[in-house]
Amino acid sequence: MARLNDDAQWIVLMGFIVSFSLFFLAIVVNQSTVVGQTTAEGVLEFPKNDIRDVRYEVLACSDLLPADMAEVQKDMASIAMDRKNAVVSFRISDAPPGSTFKKIYEIHYNNGVTAYNETANY
Amino acid sequence: MVNSDGQLFTIEGVAAGLIMLFSAYLVVSATSIYTPGDTHISDMQLEQLGSDALRMMNTPNTTATAGESLLQNITKKNDGERFKETFLTFCNSTTGGSYDNLQLSADLFYRDTLTKSVKQFHFAHSRNLTGGEHAVRVTEWVHLDLIGGDPLSGAAPGIDTRMQAVLMEVLLWRD
Amino acid sequence: MPDDHAYLSIDFLAGMTIFMVAFIWVATMIPGLLISLQGGTIDYDAVAYRTGVILVEDPGMPASPPWENKDDMQKDEIQRFGLSLTKDNPNILAPNKIERFFCSTSFSYPDDYQRRVIFGERPYSFNISLSTFDGMMNWSVGDVKPDGYGYIRRLVKIKQPSNATINAPAFRNSGEDGNVTGHVFSVHINCTQLLQDVRNPPYQIDPLRERIMVNISNLGGARVFEPANVITLNKIIIYRQNPAQPLVQVRTFDTSYIDGGNAASSLPVIVNDNASVIFPAGFFYGMANENSQLYINYTFKLSLQDLFFNNSFTSPYDYNYSPIRVTQPILKEGVVEVAIW
Numbered sequence: 023m024a025r026l027n028d029d030a031q032w033i034v035l036m037g038f039i040v041s042f043s044l045f046f047l048a049i050v051v052n053q054s055t056v057v058g059q060t061t062a063e064g065v066l067e068f069p070k071n072d073i074r075d076v077r078y079e080v081l082a083c084s085d086l087l088p089a090d091m092a093e094v095q096k097d098m099a100s101i102a103m104d105r106k107n108a109v110v111s112f113r114i115s116d117a118p119p120g121s122t123f124k125k126i127y128e129i130h131y132n133n134g135v136t137a138y139n140e141t142a143n144y
Numbered sequence: 145m146v147n148s149d150g151q152l153f154t155i156e157g158v159a160a161g162l163i164m165l166f167s168a169y170l171v172v173s174a175t176s177i178y179t180p181g182d183t184h185i186s187d188m189q190l191e192q193l194g195s196d197a198l199r200m201m202n203t204p205n206t207t208a209t210a211g212e213s214l215l216q217n218i219t220k221k222n223d224g225e226r227f228k229e230t231f232l233t234f235c236n237s238t239t240g241g242s243y244d245n246l247q248l249s250a251d252l253f254y255r256d257t258l259t260k261s262v263k264q265f266h267f268a269h270s271r272n273l274t275g276g277e278h279a280v281r282v283t284e285w286v287h288l289d290l291i292g293g294d295p296l297s298g299a300a301p302g303i304d305t306r307m308q309a310v311l312m313e314v315l316l317w318r319d
Numbered sequence: 320m321p322d323d324h325a326y327l328s329i330d331f332l333a334g335m336t337i338f339m340v341a342f343i344w345v346a347t348m349i350p351g352l353l354i355s356l357q358g359g360t361i362d363y364d365a366v367a368y369r370t371g372v373i374l375v376e377d378p379g380m381p382a383s384p385p386w387e388n389k390d391d392m393q394k395d396e397i398q399r400f401g402l403s404l405t406k407d408n409p410n411i412l413a414p415n416k417i418e419r420f421f422c423s424t425s426f427s428y429p430d431d432y433q434r435r436v437i438f439g440e441r442p443y444s445f446n447i448s449l450s451t452f453d454g455m456m457n458w459s460v461g462d463v464k465p466d467g468y469g470y471i472r473r474l475v476k477i478k479q480p481s482n483a484t485i486n487a488p489a490f491r492n493s494g495e496d497g498n499v500t501g502h503v504f505s506v507h508i509n510c511t512q513l514l515q516d517v518r519n520p521p522y523q524i525d526p527l528r529e530r531i532m533v534n535i536s537n538l539g540g541a542r543v544f545e546p547a548n549v550i551t552l553n554k555i556i557i558y559r560q561n562p563a564q565p566l567v568q569v570r571t572f573d574t575s576y577i578d579g580g581n582a583a584s585s586l587p588v589i590v591n592d593n594a595s596v597i598f599p600a601g602f603f604y605g606m607a608n609e610n611s612q613l614y615i616n617y618t619f620k621l622s623l624q625d626l627f628f629n630n631s632f633t634s635p636y637d638y639n640y641s642p643i644r645v646t647q648p649i650l651k652e653g654v655v656e657v658a659i660w
Contacts, residue, residue, distance in 0.1 A: 027324065034157075038161050038164075042164070042165060042168060045165060045169070045343070046168070046169075046172065048347075049169060049172065049347070061362065061364075061365040061368075062184035062185040062187070062188040062364065062365065062368075063184050065188045065192075065368060066184060066187060066188050066191060071191075071192075071195035071199070071282070072283070074199075074409070075199070075283070075284055075285050076285065078202075078285070079285040079287060079309055082287045083287070083309075086307065090306070090307045093257075093306060093307065093308060094287075094307065094308060094309045096255065097254075097255045097308050097309045097310070098285070098309050100255050100262055101253050101254070101255060101262050101309070101310070101311045102311075104253070104262040105253055105262070105283070105311055105313060106283065106311075147322065147324060147326045148326070148328055148331075149322050149324065149326070150324055150326060151327065151331065154327060158335065158339075162339075162342065165346075166346065169346060185364045188364075188368065189364070189368075189470065189471055189472070192368070192371075192471065192473065193472055193473070193474065196410060196473055196474035196475075197474055199410060199474075200410065200474050200475070200476055200652060203410075203411070203476060203521075203650065204650075205476070205649050205650045205651075206522065206647055206648075206649045206650070207517065207519075207522045207647075208642065208647070233452070234474055234652070235474075237452055237654050238472065238654060238656060239448040239449060239450040239457070239459070239654055239655070239656045240448070240656075241450075241454075
């Protein structure tokens, strides 16, 4: 029997190998979204403790004199920008007369990935 | 007219290729994770623990202390030893009674109105940083009342004595 | 010899291409089929973290009326466990929630917990433990931990209940009219004042939702003329007065811990030295509201006439925020560990 014409077999084989490796890479990319590592990254990335901390600090400033409050606002804004790469600002004002609340708190936090804005009446 | 003589060989080749592809895929997906590095999970656990520790230190236990928390007291008195001991007790205690092996290094950041800059003051450490530690950073705002007569005003260079908010930053790592 | 040149017709190529594309697409879906079978190892830490957050930072569902007051018959109404005092006070735990959560007679491992705190379709094994730094409280539920597991550790503060310790001789009555056999001592719980003076829940005495303890000590020393007088704690009656309403008797309380005993004795009972009454969490919830005044009246009977522990003609003992009258609720540090495998 005449030999099979195997002239193109190397090309075809290389073609298969290339396609296998592309397929494998596609799987790796696909799998990386399923793995639990992203859960931990998600938890780390969200500044839950930072935001809570800012809120507690703002609540601790409830009854300050306006001069002291201005200094604390500047403290928080500059230290947060310097160390936490976040914009933090807040304002505590008196509620309008006749309202059932005493003060209005406005808190703003933004670390570039997560922004938090709160207006609270106490 | 197309000659369909060699189709069987082609189909055989393609089928063999598919079988190889499929089995290679099954083998590879049966192994576990092949994404780089698992450190995020332990980082997340450490960061949550450190944040909890600082928050609990900054919560007064009763209203009797005029609302001053342990952390505020320690900061005012520049008591690095007490900070280290308390923080390590908080972080290393487990329910089984055994102790974990976490270390810390704490710095205080404050705003100096004279130089209009944010300054750093080293507060405490359990051992010196060698640079090889994989540490997480946790922070807590500390509200300081007038600290004119307190040890902190003499220790931290250029710290104001007015009412201010300072940031306590702790690097936490497992040995 | 057949000619075996591998010429392919176009329609074959087209059909084969469509088949291969479809096959590859199905093959990429196979991970989704297999996840339910083998994806466990990856997410134990994530489930442990989530369980830790649910327990430590959330008050549970339903929060009001609180889930811990539901008895065993109603346990299906509990949608989610949570130990935090309120939504706004994460990491500060309520002691009644802790006791209820770890109660092994009410909830069984693992099903009751799986549905209410662990969640997820996969049946996880777990171990949740809590202890205080001073070692006084140590609770745990679940299996023994194996070698590898997902884990989280949280630090908490546990609110301790308030209690009043009354030294009986300090509240003796006096005068001719006081020399009788029947004596009444009254403890006054001013709900309005308690809930308004301190509004921050971790430091507040909440008579409607928390445990209240009244310990009366040294009753023997309260006798004046007749040291051998036999003291009987006859009745404990609870009165309530709502604003613009008359004083009404609500109910009697029929047990008390006498002389340091471990089991409660039912009244009437003879007392030598001390009597402790523990009103469990939620006891006053149904009978009073935030504006009520509550009076707990102890009725003592002596075998002989005497002056005794009696404040009927002075003023009721005020259960308030004064540290000399009431041991205030303090926060105690503790640690919670969750292990999932």
